[in-house]
Every structure is written in C-alpha cells, then in structure tokens.
Amino acid sequence: MRLALFLLVAVAFLPLLLKSLTESPSPSFSLNQVGQLVELSADELSQEYRQQFASSGVTREVHSAVMVKLGNGNLRAFWYGGAREGAKDVSIYTAELDLQSNEWLDERVLVERHATAQQLGIYLRKIGNPVTFRDGDERLWLFFVSVSVGGWAGSTINFMISDDDGQSWTTPKRLIASPIFNLSTLVKGEPFLYTDGSIGLPVYHEMIGKFGELIHLSSSGEVLDKVRLMSGRVSLQPIVLPSSDQHARIYMRNATDAPDSTLFETWTTDAGENWAPVVRNDLPNPNAAITGLRLDDGGLLLVINNQHDKRNNLSLMHSVDDGDSWQLLYQFEQEENTPEFEHQFAYPSLRQSSDGDFHVVYTWNKERIKHIRFNQRWLQQRMEEAL
C-alpha cells in the first residue's frame, strides 16, 4: 500500500518537476508598434498640427483615454466617463477617428458596469482604466480594471477581444494575476506583442506596496508569467518601449509625491529575461501617467507632465540616445493654476496612424478627452529646432 502511494506521488509530481527544471526561452519583442519615420523632401509636406476634443461631453468627467489602429487605417479610442472617477455610473466609451475628415464618430458606451457584472457573474462596484492593442491576428484587445470592494487598490483586470475592429466583442473574462483574492493588479501602459504571438501587458500593484510589473499572456489570454520590476511603494504604471527583438526600456510613474520626483526606468538586453535594477530618470514626474513611442530610427518620444508637482503642463520629449538625454520638443499644454482652478492634463496616449501622422489623446481638465494630431513634417521641424 505504502509503496503504491510513493509511486503515485512520484507519478503525480514528476511532470511538475520536469516542467520546473525545463527552461523555456523568453520570446523576442515584436516591433510592430514602432513609429515609422520616412525621408521627407523639402516641399513634400507642410507642417500640420490640429487639436480637437475626442469626447463630446456626454458625461461630467472623463479620464484615461487610449487608442488603437484599426484595419481600415482609422484609430479607435477608449476612455471611461461618468459623474466622477469611481462613480457607479462610470462606463467605458469608444469612438472612431476618421482619418480623412479628422472627425470622431460613433461615440458610444462599450462597457457598462451592470452588464459587465452580469457577464462576469460577480458584483462590480466600479470600472476604470482601459488599455488596448491589436494582436498579430488583427484582433483588438481591450483590457480594463474593475473593483468589487474598496478602492482602486482592489482592482482586477478584465479583457475582451474583437475580431471586427471593435464592432462586436467577446464577453469579458478576468485575468487571475494575484494570489490574494486576485486583488490589486491594474493596467495603464499599452500592451505589446512578442514574435511568437504572445502578449506583454504592463501592469502595476497598488495594495500596501506600489510597484510596476509585467505580465506575459498567451495569445488566448492566459497568464504565463509575471515579473516584478521593482519592490516598495514608489512606482506605478509602467510603459514598455522595445527597440529591437532583445532590447526594451521601461518607464514608470513615480508614486511618491516627493518634491523632486522623477520617472523611474529600467531596461533589458535579453527580451525581458532579466531587467536592470530600476533607477531614477532625469525627467520630472508629478505622480502622473506617461505615454511613449519608439521610433524606427531608434529615437524615443515621451509625453509627460514636465514638472515635479502639478499636471498643468503636458510636453512632448525626444531622445536620440535611447533615453540617456532628453530634449523638449513642444508643450501641448501650459496653463497657470489659480486658487480657484487647477488644470489637469493627464493620462496621455500616443499612437501613430496608418497615414504616418501622430496622435495624442489625454484627459483635459477631467472634462473632455483632447486629441492632438501632428504630421511628420511638424515633428521633424520640432526635432530640428530642439537640436
């Protein structure tokens, strides 16, 4: 009897032992989200810089906009809106940018709290941050956080997939990403692809500790691995910017509210197998989300609140030496705060559309999602002026 039990235990645990002893190499980074720069002749294009609101103001507050490129070349944006952040009427909205007319069309509610709760079979108190991306099979993914109890620190990540550029979506599923009641895993940084079709999802933890993490998802949305980028209570909302199949940089929001707070950064030279110890960057950060884009010439673009304490400035930064030094290219926003009103230009998202133009969406004073569009000529002109 006992011998049989020993054998049973051995047979049961052998596959686990073999799996844990077998090293599976990290897949390489895909570079499908790198911004394309083309050579422009002197008279080829004029500078274009346009701005408008992407949201129409149907909700009192809006926040956390993100964008994704569609199959028809247009962009689709997602954001959440409601009476205020965390309110029970908050839903995730979506709208499509027609590149030709530069108009935002078909603004509608995509994720509503009650319906989502029913689909998930749980109670939902609030929903928040969406992030999106397009996978190698041309499917759109939408990740968003939801909370059943407590504040944002109790968030769980959910995701839905669309095969038709956002016209219809699968029912939401929850990611299991934390051992404590699956609490406190949030999204803000945009996902990215690996060459084997699997997905990198930058996430962060906010319960007791505050730190950035990186989830590796299978192409069907199963969590394959989760890497902690930092310990402690200081970093949030990582963004990942690959520069080659093995190299990438990560920038993180500084959650300390210190008067001299700056962004955190780390990097890998082996496709994320190892990450360098996190260091402080020179760029200021007023405990605010950032966005960025790697360019195909190796350059980096970041959109940040370019000061230590407030969010009344939103700036475009450029680096030609992989983040060692930064030049200010442009201030999208710079407003003076008054005792009565504090300006908030926050949670930016930067994407390039199929026509080569660059687009930034961000929270404009929590009232609207603002959209800025500029073309490559305008960008190159700013780069030349900054040199």
Added chain:
Amino acid sequence: MMMETGIGILAATLLWLALLVKLTRRWLPRKLLLVVLLVGLAIALVPFNRLHVGGYIFSLTSYLSVSSVMLLLGFLFANLVGEHWRGFNSLWQSRQQWTAILIFFAIAGLFLYPMTAGLTLFDPYRLGYLGTPLSVALVVYLFGWALLCVVKRWYLLLLLLLMSVIVYYLKWLPSLNLWDYVIDPLVVIYSIFSLLKSGGCWLLRREPSTQQVS
C-alpha cells in the same frame, strides 16, 4: 457566464453553506443541520439584485483553491453524515495530521503573501508559473510534504496535495499558477489562527480545542 466562473461561484456557495453550518451547529442537533443546509441552499438559489449569494462571495474571494474546496466538502460531510462512515472518520479525525495540515498551509502562506505585497523584488507567486529555475523549490516543497504524508500516514493532506496537482493538470481553474490550486488566503488565515489558538491553549496548559476543521 463562463464555465470557470460557474466553478468559482459553486465553490463560493460551498463556503456559504459551511459558514451557515459552522455558525448554527453549536445550538442545533445534528439532524437539524441538514435543514440548515437545505435552507442555505435555497437562499443560494435565489438571486438578490440579479446575483446569487455565491456570486457575492465569489466577488470577494475570487477562486478558492482546490484544498479549500476539499476541506469545505470534508467539513460539511463530517458535520452531516461523517459519523456513519468509519473510513471517512479515520481520514478526517487525526489530531497529529491536522497539526501537520495547519503547519503546511501556514508556512506556505507566510512565505507567499507578505512578499506578494511588495516587500521584496523577489515575488514568490512567480514560482507558481513553473517558468523560472527557482520554481523547482515550490515543487520540491510540495513533493516533500507529499512524501512525508505517505511516511506519516497523513492521508488527508496527501489527498489535498494530489487533488490540487491533478486539478492543476486538468486546468479547471482559469490560472496556470500552481499556487492558486494549492492555497488561498482563507485556508492560510484559518490555519494561522488555529495554530495560534492551539499555541495559546498550550501555553495556558489547556487542552487544544480546535486542531481540526470543526
């Protein structure tokens, strides 16, 4: 609703029924506990504001581990029909084994949960994905306990470990992390609380009163 969600809600409903039995059994004779169970089941089938009791509990607990589900089943069985089945009683009622079970979950939980909150750069939860060289430590820990169970005849703990591993292979939970099948915060909190209570009793030179799930 996904099938996986249904499994999670079912496990949460089991927790609801076990709590009802636990809270009422002190005052009720065993025969009436069956009525409590049926009433609890009836309540669990009625939606309140479009959600069942199991759904509300599932919203708080997420997926319970296989160990927890089996212990809850065992608890209900022990309280409702256990005494009529000698085989079950010999498996369920062994003080030494229960101490081992509590120690197993307490050690695992004290290793896993504090560091999950970001105390260190090392994240023990990552070991459960079995993708890093250190993952072998988790497998060896579980394997070692399983072997010890065979030697010491702790068959209930052995059953918990083997069932956790089998359900992990079957992927009945929407997680590829071995930890999620073996432990959850509820079983760890219960184990630590019970050990502290037993330790307190021992210090006061009193007979430990709750060394098994009772």
